[in-house]
Amino acid sequence: MRYTLDRHAKEDPRVLAVYIDAKRRYAEMGRYQHNFQPVKYSVLIPGVLLHDIGFSAPEFKREGHDVVGARIAREILLNLGFDEPTCAAVCHCIRSHKGKAELPETIEAKIVYDADVLEKAGTVALINDGKILCEFGETLEKFIRRDIEDRKREIARGFFTAKAREMDGGRLEKLLALLLEVQEETGRTRPDFAASEEDLWTDKSAPPSP
Numbered sequence: 001m002r003y004t005l006d007r008h009a010k011e012d013p014r015v016l017a018v019y020i021d022a023k024r025r026y027a028e029m030g031r032y033q034h035n036f037q038p039v040k041y042s043v044l045i046p047g048v049l050l051h052d053i054g055f056s057a058p059e060f061k062r063e064g065h066d067v068v069g070a071r072i073a074r075e076i077l078l079n080l081g082f083d084e085p086t087c088a089a090v091c092h093c094i095r096s097h098k099g100k101a102e103l104p105e106t107i108e109a110k111i112v113y114d115a116d117v118l119e120k121a122g123t124v125a126l127i128n129d130g131k132i133l134c135e136f137g138e139t140l141e142k143f144i145r146r147d148i149e150d151r152k153r154e155i156a157r158g159f160f161t162a163k164a165r166e167m168d169g170g171r172l173e174k175l176l177a178l179l180l181e182v183q184e185e186t187g188r189t190r191p192d193f194a195a196s197e198e199d200l201w202t203d204k205s206a207p208p209s210p
């Protein structure tokens with residue numbers, strides 16, 4: 001889209017004038033759905049690749065992997081020669097991908113946030129949850145409680161892009177319902193879990209041997 005516009009603008013400068021004028025008018029009226037925000041892939045791709053890099057440092061438990069991740073990413077990107085505005089834009093994607101330290105404001109940050117939430121939608125996310133649970137060695141109760149809080153917050157906030165809303169199609173709500181079911185079940189007394197080896201081999205109805 002951008003390259004096509006560049007080419008047409010070169011061939012006919014009036015095309016560029018129309019673009020600039022229309023963009024200003026839409027922006028003045030807050031008509032963002034008219035899509036005058038081209039995605040910067042030089043920001044989006046590092047943002048996607050590094051959004052969870054905070055998990056590689058132990059401080060994530062205290063500070064949050066979003067905040068720590070942005071710090072680590074800045075170091076990586078500056079070392080690789082990325083300029084300051086690009087670093088800041090990528091760090092914003094990382095800091096806002098949980099919607100906690102800050103909320104996504106740019107189109108790249110909104111895409112990273114939505115993609116991260118979408119990954120947790122649907123029944124298959126329960127299997128991923130199991131893997132994460134093993135990785136962090138948390139108790140099931142604690143993990144489920146946090147997961148439920150996060151999903152409720154994400155559902156209440158909604159997606160930032162129409163495409164993500166369409167791709168979700170209610171699956172995030174479906175996952176929340178499953179998590180609530182798991183929580184309810186883990187809170188219940190399970191006689192089958194309490195059974196011991198002794199229960200299996202001892203016939204309690206038999207009279208005691210003399």
Ligand SMILES: [Fe+2]
Nearest residue numbers: 051052065097
């Ligand atoms: Fe994350």
Ligand SMILES: [Fe+2]
Nearest residue numbers: 051052116119
């Ligand atoms: Fe993630």
